Amino acid sequence: MPSPLDLLFTWWIYFVAYSVGGWAMESTYCSIGERRLVNRGFLNGPYCPIYGAGGVACAPLCPLFSTPSARGALAVFLVGGAVSCLLEFVTSVAMERAYHARWWDYSDKPLNLQGRVWAGGFAEFGLCCVLIVFVVQPVLGAWVASLGPRNRTLITLVTLAVFLADFVVTNLGLTSFSSKMDDLRTGTLERLGALRESLPDVQARAGLERLLGDVRVWGRLGGTRTRLHELRDAMPSMPPVSSLSELAESFAGRLTSQERRIMRAFPTLRPTGYRELLNDFRDRIRTELGRR
Secondary structure (H helix, E strand, C coil): CCCHHHHHHHHHHHHHHHHHHHHHHHHHHHHHHHCCCCCCCCCCCCCCHHHHHHHHHHHHHHHHHCCCCHHHHHHHHHHHHHHHHHHHHHHHHHHHHHHCEECCCCCCCCCEECCCEEHHHHHHHHHHHHHHHHHHHHHHHHHHHHHCHHHHHHHHHHHHHHHHHHHHHHHHHCCCHHHHHHHHHHHHHHHHHHHHHCCCCHHHHHHHHHHHHHHHHHHHCCCHHHHHHHHHHHCCCCHHHHHHHHHHHHHHHHCCHHHHHHHHHCCCCEECCHHHHHHHHHHHHHHHHHHC
């Protein structure tokens, strides 16, 4: 019978294993989509704690489904998908409040909830939980049990120290990130207001329609400076466009190395309320165009 402390160490190792496995899966998926290597994680190391939490939440289901069956797999799929989506939703809210930014957004996906979780994610998490309960956890549990108390203690102490150090370093590098996000949102709001007030006459509709499309790129913060330079060259008579370009350059120049890594890892990251701000701007532009 393992001691309570050894049992705690065992579950910590499960957490680390699922965190690393989740990071590998997420980074591979994102790297294929981005066509470049992506370290898809909030922390610097090769692990995503949210996957560790999800794996640990699913692992206790193993004794309940020792014999694989279609009914058992369906139950694990539904429970695992629901629990995982709950974790993702809570994590999204917590990180948004802490850093004043949306780290991911599924608003363009079908059957989403506030853009934080969506039906496809539910299905993916559910399938992963089925795999964990019926395949991964039995193998992982047997391996961890074979390590012995001394090795489990050593692995726990080393990995815990690495996690804590990484967490401290990451947060130190993001100490001013929330204020920078606030500044970016405020600056963009001011410049978009000035841009709307300086709308040219009806003859410039083609350029403005292009602007409406490019605003979406600006909101994603991906390729922002390049697209704004192109827009500024195409519409030199609109000073606020140049002002937006300067804002993007200023924001990028103020980022720490840690913040730059985060921006690369989460390409859709943007200040809180950005999507609503840009949608409102596009609506106002179209209203103005309709009047001229």
